[in-house]
Amino acid sequence: MSHANTATRSHQLRFGIVVVAALAVAVAVTFGLPSYVVFISTTVLVTMVSLMGLGVVTGSAGMIALSQLTFAAVGAWVMEYLMFLTPLGSVFGGFSFIVCLLLGAVVAAVLGLIVGLPALRLRGVNLAVITLGVAAAADLTLQKIYFPDAWLNQRIDRPFGMDRSEFGDRMYFLFTAIVVVIIAAAVYQVGRGKLGGMWRFVAFSERGTAAAGTKVRNAKLSAFGVSAFIGGLAGGLTVGQIGQVSYVSFQTAASLGLYVLCIVVGAHFIDMAFFGAILFVFIPEILKQFGIPLEWANVVFGVLGVQALTSNSTLGDQIRSGLRKLKRHGATAQPVSAHLEEVDLERTSAIFTTTGQPLLEVKNVTVRFGELRALDDVSLTVYDREVVGLIGPNGAGKSTMIDTITGFLTDYEGTITLDGKPMEGLAPDRRAHEGIRRTFQQDRVPSSMTVGQYMRLMAHGKSTPAEIDEILSYFGCPPAHTPLRVVDVGSRRIVEVAANVASKPVVLLLDEPAAGLSHDEHIVFGNQLKKIPQKYGISVLLIEHDLDLVRSVCSKLVVLNFGGVLASGNQAEVLRDPEVLKAYMGEKVGE
Amino acid sequence: MNPLLALSVGLTAGGTFALFGVLLTIMSRLGKVVNFSQVAVGTFGVFLAIRLVPKDMQPWGAILVGMLVAMVLSILIGFVIAKWLGDAPVSTRSAATVAILLGLYSLANLLFGTRPQPVLAPFKGPILQTDLVNISQLAVVTTVTAILVAVGAKLMLRYTLVGTRLRAVSDRQDAAELMGINVMGLQLGVWAVTGLIAGFGVGVVANIQATDANSMITILIPSAAAALVGAFRRLDLAIVGGLGIGALQGLLTAFPSIVLLKDWIPILVIVVFLLWTERKEVWDVAR
Numbered sequence: 060m061s062h063a064n065t066a067t068r069s070h071q072l073r074f075g076i077v078v079v080a081a082l083a084v085a086v087a088v089t090f091g092l093p094s095y096v097v098f099i100s101t102t103v104l105v106t107m108v109s110l111m112g113l114g115v116v117t118g119s120a121g122m123i124a125l126s127q128l129t130f131a132a133v134g135a136w137v138m139e140y141l142m143f144l145t146p147l148g149s150v151f152g153g154f155s156f157i158v159c160l161l162l163g164a165v166v167a168a169v170l171g172l173i174v175g176l177p178a179l180r181l182r183g184v185n186l187a188v189i190t191l192g193v194a195a196a197a198d199l200t201l202q203k204i205y206f207p208d209a210w211l212n213q214r215i216d217r218p219f220g221m222d223r224s225e226f227g228d229r230m231y232f233l234f235t236a237i238v239v240v241i242i243a244a245a246v247y248q249v250g251r252g253k254l255g256g257m258w259r260f261v262a263f264s265e266r267g268t269a270a271a272g273t274k275v276r277n278a279k280l281s282a283f284g285v286s287a288f289i290g291g292l293a294g295g296l297t298v299g300q301i302g303q304v305s306y307v308s309f310q311t312a313a314s315l316g317l318y319v320l321c322i323v324v325g326a327h328f329i330d331m332a333f334f335g336a337i338l339f340v341f342i343p344e345i346l347k348q349f350g351i352p353l354e355w356a357n358v359v360f361g362v363l364g365v366q367a368l369t370s371n372s373t374l375g376d377q378i379r380s381g382l383r384k385l386k387r388h389g390a391t392a393q394p395v396s397a398h399l400e401e402v403d404l405e406r407t408s409a410i411f412t413t414t415g416q417p418l419l420e421v422k423n424v425t426v427r428f429g430e431l432r433a434l435d436d437v438s439l440t441v442y443d444r445e446v447v448g449l450i451g452p453n454g455a456g457k458s459t460m461i462d463t464i465t466g467f468l469t470d471y472e473g474t475i476t477l478d479g480k481p482m483e484g485l486a487p488d489r490r491a492h493e494g495i496r497r498t499f500q501q502d503r504v505p506s507s508m509t510v511g512q513y514m515r516l517m518a519h520g521k522s523t524p525a526e527i528d529e530i531l532s533y534f535g536c537p538p539a540h541t542p543l544r545v546v547d548v549g550s551r552r553i554v555e556v557a558a559n560v561a562s563k564p565v566v567l568l569l570d571e572p573a574a575g576l577s578h579d580e581h582i583v584f585g586n587q588l589k590k591i592p593q594k595y596g597i598s599v600l601l602i603e604h605d606l607d608l609v610r611s612v613c614s615k616l617v618v619l620n621f622g623g624v625l626a627s628g629n630q631a632e633v634l635r636d637p638e639v640l641k642a643y644m645g646e647k648v649g650e
Numbered sequence: 651m652n653p654l655l656a657l658s659v660g661l662t663a664g665g666t667f668a669l670f671g672v673l674l675t676i677m678s679r680l681g682k683v684v685n686f687s688q689v690a691v692g693t694f695g696v697f698l699a700i701r702l703v704p705k706d707m708q709p710w711g712a713i714l715v716g717m718l719v720a721m722v723l724s725i726l727i728g729f730v731i732a733k734w735l736g737d738a739p740v741s742t743r744s745a746a747t748v749a750i751l752l753g754l755y756s757l758a759n760l761l762f763g764t765r766p767q768p769v770l771a772p773f774k775g776p777i778l779q780t781d782l783v784n785i786s787q788l789a790v791v792t793t794v795t796a797i798l799v800a801v802g803a804k805l806m807l808r809y810t811l812v813g814t815r816l817r818a819v820s821d822r823q824d825a826a827e828l829m830g831i832n833v834m835g836l837q838l839g840v841w842a843v844t845g846l847i848a849g850f851g852v853g854v855v856a857n858i859q860a861t862d863a864n865s866m867i868t869i870l871i872p873s874a875a876a877a878l879v880g881a882f883r884r885l886d887l888a889i890v891g892g893l894g895i896g897a898l899q900g901l902l903t904a905f906p907s908i909v910l911l912k913d914w915i916p917i918l919v920i921v922v923f924l925l926w927t928e929r930k931e932v933w934d935v936a937r
Contacts (some may be wrong), residue, residue: 121741123741123744123745123748125748177920177921177924177925184684184740184741184744185878185920185924187684187686187741187744187745187748188684188871188874188875188878188920189917189920189921189924191686191867191870191871191874192871192874192875192916192917192920193917195867195868195871195913196871196913196914196916196917199913200910200913200914203909203910204910311867312752312755312756312867315748315751315752315755316752318748319748319749319752322745322749352760354756354757354759354760355756355760356756357752357753357755357756358753358756358757358760360749360752360753361749361750361751361752361753361754361756362749362753363749364745364746364748364749364752364753365730365746365749365750365753368735368738368742368745368746368749369730369734369735369746371738371742
């Protein structure tokens with residue numbers, strides 16, 4: 060059995076234990092504590108649901124959402140409407156509550172998608188403005204239209220015939236606890252899965268997300284939809300708890316308070332959502348006991364929020380890093396050089412020759428930035444299974460070329476085809492799916508994941524776990540369970556290359572992949588790179604300043620200067636070209 | 651009410667939105683923050699001032715003191731953000747102002763209560779009233795202030811040394827710092843001026859639009875929508891946006907059957923506008 064399987068199994072075991080323990084605690088609270096405490100505890104759990112929803116959009120996906128209680132209000136309103144005014148309120152008997160609860164949450168999610176849609180292509184701040192606006196507008200609307208319970212002056216029936224006696228309150232707490240455990244387990248599993256990876260990736264880098272073949276819009280939209288759905292559930296649960304609700308329960312200021320609390324505790328961690336809920340409910344309770352005005356709680360939250368932002372860490376982060384220090388668990392990963400003995404160091408293996416079939420064809424591409432021609436009538440071809448080097452001095456247009464080929468720059472003249480198929484009009488994520496993958500000069504590897512999670516996310520199911528393990532070991536990367544935050548920046552770039560190889564692209568564009576590597580690591584990496592076409596059937600376009608590396612891996616070279624092609628062709632010929640030597644290395648050549 | 655009359659009445663609120671839209675735009679361009687506490691500092695300042703200033707010196711004495719309090723508050727917030735979030739992305743800096751908004755809102759409710767505040771109006775009544783239109787003095791004052799602030803900011807940025815330095819700080823903070831420009835001082839200056847004007851803005855409209863702490867949010871949202879119309883960059887469009895939103899909201903009061911829609915106008919304006927301006931994909935970083 061592989062290490063990964065063992066780790067997964069023990070993880071699942073721990074997960075199961077936590078779920079069972081949580082349910083046991085819920086049962087103990089239901090029957091063991093005074094009824095007032097049980098009632099307040101229900102409020103804590105409902106608040107925890109709101110915070111978990113907010114954790115998805117704010118903590119995981121890095122967006123500012125200020126309307127969490129609006130989604131709760133919509134969930135509550137729709138649920139009441141369905142329960143009171145449609146047959147759904149009775150047709151499923153004891154289950155009607157659950158059906159209407161879910162439908163209310165679905166409507167909240169739809170509203171979330173509508174609200175999120177215009178903000179999707181925008182930075183978090185615009186989403187903040189929109190969500191705050193929605194919260195305030197919904198507030199005013201609810202003050203005018205009231206909740207259905209006020210029209211009829213009725214309370215909705217709790218599930219399974221639970222009444223509103225003390226015992227009913229205890230049973231409703233247990234019901235809420237079970238719902239919360241289900242939501243928490245789902246949020247946890249989704250967070251660890253592909254969707255959660257997408258959210259964390261998009262929070263870290265939109266360009267990185269798109270280059271990995273994931274639509275930035277979908278990643279953000281799904282986070283917002285899931286968050287609103289969970290928010291809607293919280294609203295429905297509130298109705299079940301207190302029977303009659305009004306706009307007061309869902310006011311804008313409370314949404315602001317929840318958001319600030321979310322960034323204080325780090326509500327994308329389930330335990331922190333629970334802790335945040337306790338703070339949110341019990342601080343006002345304690346203030347009430349001492350006769351202190353409740354508004355002080357929000358003042359304190361405001362100060363804590365500023366503190367959390369200025370220190371750039373949530374309470375959850377701090378607790379986790381403290382625990383890690385205690386455990387001395389995985390202090391640092393070994394850099395790639397530590398794995399040198401595992402890969403061969405020979406420098407002389409031959410450069411693989413192409414089969415001669417053109418794959419990536421760039422024809423007469425011109426990119427203008429105003430008057431400046433960043434690329435001027437550039438053509439290049441990458442044939443099947445060859446490594447082509449794209450070199451040139453700083454500012455020659457190399458990175459612009461990569462941005463154009465991968466679809467990040469859309470305003471260009473000329474044509475780009477992959478295996479004969481035109482790429483014009485395709486967004487970066489589509490081009491990635493067609494088989495054009497790239498790495499970045501900047502660090503675009505999200506530190507919040509493990510090596511394995513990142514590899515799987517990037518691979519889009521194109522490689523099996525065994526293949527991923529093999530690719531990791533081929534590139535001498537840290538093992539799959541290593542958290543990326545302990546991997547040094549140079550090694551992360553190699554992990555990025557490995558992850559893109561695992562996605563089995565047609566052509567892989569590498570933008571200075573060896574920057575940050577030591578001399579020995581350079582040599583090893585060059586050898587690995589050289590064999591990529593042969594071993595994995597991938598063609599490579601390599602941007603690199605290190606001429607040693609270029610010389611050892613590239614069969615052909617294209618030299619850019621001031622946006623135009625200065626020379627292209629066979630490696631040795633190009634490197635002998637006096638014009639190239641002059642442009643690329645200045646006057647010092649030959650001294 | 652006839653639609654044109656309703657529309658012209660809406661300009662009173664529109665002028666306020668335009669003024670705060672301009673302030674938000676200036677903060678966004680020169681302070682690299684969407685300042686959610688922009689209205690809150692003004693409201694807090696004015697509410698405090700009416701308790702400090704004797705009745706016979708109001709409203710102008712209170713407005714003046716309110717402006718000063720708002721300025722001090724704004725400088726304090728600016729200091730926190732410039733000092734500890736100097737290199738942070740816009741979203742983090744803005745999130746901090748959300749937390750500050752929450753704090754100021756709650757503190758205002760605590761100190762001043764949730765009931766309407768006894769603020770006096772410096773400008774009362776219409777400046778032009780016919781059967782067809784009704785334009786209040788307030789609409790003219792706020793709109794003219796917004797235009798003056800926008801033109802003043804534009805001229806200062808273009809023609810003065812301070813303006814050039816401010817643009818340098820806003821474009822490349824590190825480079826400006828290396829040139830020996832006092833980045834912190836300049837940024838706090840921007841916070842001070844916008845705080846001062848926010849105090850003035852709230853002071854003149856308080857008796858109708860900012861009678862309680864909720865105004866910290868209710869004025870902010872349409873103003874932010876106005877600023878978004880100018881993409882948080884164009885001051886002229888922020889003014890047009892603010893007046894437009896106010897006018898549209900006013901217009902809707904003429905149609906009682908769809909009065910619910912009135913509260914959603916700022917949001918609809920933002921949404922429609924963003925869908926139009928952001929047709930093309932934009933990325934989080936240039937490269």
